[in-house]
Structures are given as C-alpha cells and as structure tokens.
Amino acid sequence: MPAPSDPPARTGGDRCPGAVRLHPADDGALARVRLPGGLLTNRQAEALARLSDELGDGHLDLTSRGNVQLRGLPEACGGELGSRLHEAGLLPSERHDRVRNVAASPLCGLDGPAPADVQAWSRALDQLLCANPDITKLSGRFLFGLDDGRGDIAALAPDVTLIATDDGHALLSYAATGSCLRIPAAHAPRAAVLAAEWFLDERRRTGSTAWRIAELPAGQRPRLDVLGQRLTAEGIAAEPAQSAPQPGVPTAPGLVPGPGGRTALSVTAPLGRLSTGQWRQLYETAIAGTGELRVTPWRGVVVPGLPADAAPARLAALAEAGLVTSADSAWHRAGACAGRPGCAKSLADVRADAAACLARSAPGQPLPVYWSGCERRCGRPGGGRWVDVLATGDGYRIAIRDNTTETARVTVPAADLAGAVATARTTTR
Template sequence: MPTADLPPSPQAAPAARERGDACPGTLRLHAADDGALARVRLPGGVLSADRARALGRAARRLGDGDLHLTSRGNVQLRGLGDGCGAELARALDAAGLLPSREHERVRNIVASPLSGLDGAGARDVRPWLTALDEALCASGPARELSGRFLFALDDGRGDVAGLGADVTVRADPDGGAWLVPGSVRVPAADAPRTALLTAIAFLDAARSHGTRAWRVSELPLPAGELDRLVRDRLTAEGITYEDGPGPAGGTHGGGPPPGIVGGALSVHVPLGRFSARQWEELTLLGATELRLTPWRGVVVPTGAMTAARTAGALARLAEAGLVTDPASPWLRVGACIGRPGCAKAHADVRADAARSLDAAGRPGLPLYWSGCERRCGHPGGDHVDVVAGADGGYRLSVTAAGGRARAVRAPDPSRIPAALAAITS
C-alpha cells in the first residue's frame, strides 16, 4: 500500500477568536448527540474516595453511568438529561467538587501523578497543587482565563512538563523551581504564586494586544516578550529569580506503567472510559484517594496496604476490565468519543479501535483515532493519526521527530492493519 508525503505542517499562528470560550464545565453543559456533557475539573487529577463515590452516584443517577477521563486528568459525565444542570451542581457542590462557581472552568492543573509515592521526583508537588488551586479560586483576574488554559506542576521527572501546558513549574533537585514562560528559577516556596502571576501576565498581554487568545501559543508576541513580561511582574511582586538554561524539555511518555509502582498501584483505562462497575471497584479498594492521570490512567496510593492486599486489589481491577499489564496494546491507543456521541464524527471510532487492537502493537508510535478532522483530544508528541472520513474510510498519517509526514488511506476499517504496516514500515 503506497504512502504519500505530506507537506510540512505550517507554523502555528495566533488564533483569531470570533466568539467567547465555550469550553464546557460543571455549570455550563455542552449539548452532545448522546445528551448533555459536563466536565468536572479535578486539579492534579486528585480525588478523595468520598468525592469519587459522589461522582459515581451523579453519573448513575443523572447520566449514562460511565465516567470519561480527559487528557488533563479531568472527568466528563455524558448522557445527562435535560434540565439536570441544577441538580448536578448541587450534588457536586455538596461533595466539595465546586469550591468556586466563578473559577470552576479554570481549575485546569496537571501534576506528576506519582509525586511523593515512588521517590523518583525532586520533590512532592502536592503542596504546590493545593496552594495553586486555592490561589486560583481566590483570584479575581483568574476568572478571565479560558477553560483551555493549562497549568503543569512537574516534580522534576519531566512527565507533565511535556504536555504543552501554558504555565509549567518544574521542581529542581537543588530545591528551587523552573518557571516557563519566564525561563527563570524561583524559590520553591514561591512556585504556586509565580504560576498564578504568570497566568495574569498572559491575560494582561492578551488585553494590551486586543486579542482573545485562550492559550499562550496564540499570543501575537515577539519571541521572548512574554518571558520579559513575566520577569517584570515577578520583580514588581518582590519574588526573586535567577536566569539559567533550565532543565531539558519534558517527555511525551505514556505516564506511569500499569502494575505496582513504588507506594502505589497503577492501572490504565481503555479509551479513558470507566464503566459504573470499574469506578465502583476503585472506590472500594480502601484507599484514601485516587489520582487520575493525563494518560487515561489511575494511580492509587496504597498507603498501609500489605503487599498481598495490593496484589489482590490489582487482580480485582484487572477482572473488572482495567489494564494492569504494561505490555497491553491498549496503552498505545486513544480515541475521541466518535459516533454516536458526536454529531460531527463520521464513524464509531472506539468500536473500530477495539476491533483493530491487535494491530496497535505493531507500530513504534501510539495511535489516536478521530471521528473527523478536528481530532479532538489528540496527544502531543509523535503518534499515528487515524482519522475517519465521510466515505467510510480512514486516513492515517504519521510524523516522527525530524522526519517528513506520510499518509495512507484505508478504504474501510478492515484495512487498518495493512495501512498501519505500510505507513510504519
């Protein structure tokens, strides 16, 4: 099956926003083909066992019963009935999942999910996470951030530093923290505050240039200009900083591997969709919290669990259909919601992805299935895009670092394995 070279991707340009940000939340639902959709922000993906049970009850009572993980470690409830918005908000508010109605869509924070559990990071970023979320919810200017703006708190291992966040704080082995934008090292104690100040510098820059930019990458600024603005703001707020080369960029890895890792157990959720039973199994493990990851996984701190109890818990989760094998091809496959949930989708990409699962282990790159050219939720880094077309077929394309893009068409889903073999050979 021949492949065709694609022209190089054009350099990203500032986006022209004709409308306000319509990103869904808990109080602003999105109308989908399978019912209303709510996106519940969970900073750092951290969820206490009580709050996890409350989410499960809301999904069963008001939605389709399933819980969907996003690429930011948040949760979506789908299939919500008409007029249930007020009841959902009351339930989540009572569970402590709605600390500020004015900030509920801007609490987008990813954090290293194994931080403090396996000894691999430079520091435990959980205190940063708590402090940043509280500062966000207390900030008047932060209410103006879009629902797409993203913070990343990396414990030094480089996992969430590679997710393309708008503001990244990365722990330094010497005890400080590297800030991007700004490209400076600040005292660790000031890390949460500098993250918020950087976001406010972004808002000021967008306002002064008359743009509705939602992400840092959309700002029409010369190279280095936002760094300068951030440094000026830090100076004005009395925060000391020092220049330096900073750490190397983050990775685009797949997150914690399934299994027992340090003081935690880790599982992967196929296509990020929990059934009601799978979610309930997680809440019955006896753990105090869950940590949902940006890679559609869950890390469960085992705390005082014995080795035998931890192994038994992992076995129960595997029996429920969650991935506990680090060699599973599911770790290399992602997909948007597709049909029937999305009106723009041309195919039931999740069903096609499951039917083609054996082929997913062949290429050296992850696969991401999209129901249309919008490719909602597609990952960063090198991967194979499998995009459904209106003719019932798929277009597959892959770009490796330093190489040219290639593409091939599969006229129907049964030809996906052959197309993968052709494009990755």
C-alpha cells in the same frame, strides 16, 4: 512537510464545557469536572459514580487534562449537578470552574523521594485561582502544569509550566519551551498565577483573542524578563535559568513500588472510558491504600499506598475488570474521541472501530494512537509523536503527527484498519 494546521484564529467565545455550563451532544448534555492535580478522595470518586448512574449514562470519560466527563445528562440538570458536586468538594467556585485546569506528576512521592510535593502545589494553586476574580478571563483550555522533575507533565507543554529542581527551587516557563525563570519552590503556586495574569495583560495589550500561549505569534508572547521583574516586585526572587530539562515519558500501567513497603497501582481506561462498575472497583481498591485516587493526563488512574504484598492481586482484579494494567497491551496509549452516536460532527463510530482494531493488534506497539471522528480531533494527545487515525466518511486517513509536521499519510477502509495502524505505530522514523 509543513505544519498540518496553523494555530486557530479565535473569532467566538470559549465554549469549553464545565461542571455547570453543560455542552449539548447527540447523546445528551456533557459535563466536565475539573480535578486539579487529578486528585480525588474515594468519597469524591463515589459521588461521581452516583451522579453518572442517576443522571448520566453510567460511564465516566477521562480527559487529556486529568479531568472527568459525565455524558448523557438531562439538559436541565446543571443546578442539581452543581449542587451535588459542591457538596462533594468538587466545585469550590462556580465562577472559576473552567479555569481550574491543573496537571501534576501523578507518581510524585510514590516511587521515591521527589524534589517537591507537586500535589501540595496543585491544592495551593487551586485555592489561589478560586480567590482571584481576574483569572476567570482565562480560557477553559488554558493549562497549568506542575512537574516534579521527571518531565512527564512538561512533555504536555502546559501554558504555564513549573518544574521542581533538587535545590529547593522551581523552573517557570511558558509552554515548557525556551528559557526559564528560577524561583523558590515555596512560591511556585503564586508565581504560576502571576504568570497567567501576565498572559492576560499581554493579550489585552495586543488585542489578541488567543486562548493559549501557543496561539500567540512569537512577537506577542509574554517576555520572561518582564515577568521576572513582576515576580521580584511581588517578593518572589526570579533569575534567568537554562532551558528546562528534556521532556519525560507518561506514567505506564502496572505496579509502582515505593518507599515504606507500599506500592501504587497504575491503570489506564480503555479508550479513556470507564463504566461506573470499573470506577467503583478503583475507589474501593483505594480504601486499602491512602483512600485517594490520582487521575492522570493519559486517561489513567493511580491508586497510591497499597501494601506491597497485596498489590499484585489487586492489579490482577483490575485487569479482570477490563482495565489496562500493562504497558505491553495494544490498548496502552490508545485513545478515541466520542464519535458516533454521541457527536453529530463525527463521521464514524470511532470507538467501535478502534476497539475492533485493537482487539486484533499485537502487544508492545511504541507510538500512541488516537482515533478522531472529524478534523477537530477533540482530546487528541499533546506533545510528542502519535498516530492520527481520522475518519473521512469513506474509511480512515492515517498519519504520524507531532506539533509541527505530518508524515506517512495513507487512507484505508475500516476493514483494513488494524494492519495499517499497527504499521504506523511501529514506525521509528
């Protein structure tokens, strides 16, 4: 079948929420706190919990970019929220707040040696973004992806993608597709910024209103050969390379054994949402490790560096608290938008319907699934095949989608959802 929808024609301004530019919702204002590379110290995580309890609804939502959202906020709290986030080191520049979308391989260095430290890349890239006044013209949806070579972040097709290689270099591409440029790894963060600037230049030249690379017609996409010339002029050696490696798989929940007798814990938030109690248990667990958390683009959290002998009990405690700790769980790779009553556009309480469906589902279902309350499909998965469960006002329409096609469409009432979703999730063709 043809593509279910064409890239959107952008006719208005970018309304993507930020930490101080709040988005009005039916359950109060919403703030999105960018976490470049998904990196948080336990003290920063504690600050987010306090903000949610004191200003919000007592929950934290994890996004498909590895960021955190606070909901149920008073409309006039932007000043206080921004000030407290700045004090916690979570808002280094208000002007650059919404362009700090940086995803990085969350297991980098935790399950063995990596070709490059992409977490260090993300910190350096964030500093460069915040020091660049022109980069604020990027949309709040433009994504930088830093992949340590395993292909997990490349699978998200970030607008600017950097993939570390074993020879001290990195592959730079747009949307992780087609040809690449081979550059020294030491220059990777600066090259990412130059690639984003080249996108902005091309958008201005063509008069495009696109927010993302994939929204540009093929003839208007920035040419890598010209980007290579610009990089070389800036002192970054760049040469054409073969296509990037095949996309990899997301981080799965469970124990992640690593070097030096240390083990990381990987968990997922049920439907992407955690109570502050569950969140506190995570950052208190982090104190026994490196004292940091890594929020993943798959609505999960990695807790690095726990002693190997203590890790299983710590993981069991997180499972007892209601987090997803096994890839065999039906809740693994299952997500949902906010739905009713928080979103006025939603046609159903999708979280309640999704929870009821998953509670009746068998474990070990291979395809991801995402419930959406309307055609906008906010927060839907990026890259790969997934089961789309869309509220219609008279039940749900279920289909298997990827970036270009939609198949196996069927509409069922909410009461029959569990069986239909299970059938779709186990479809292999």
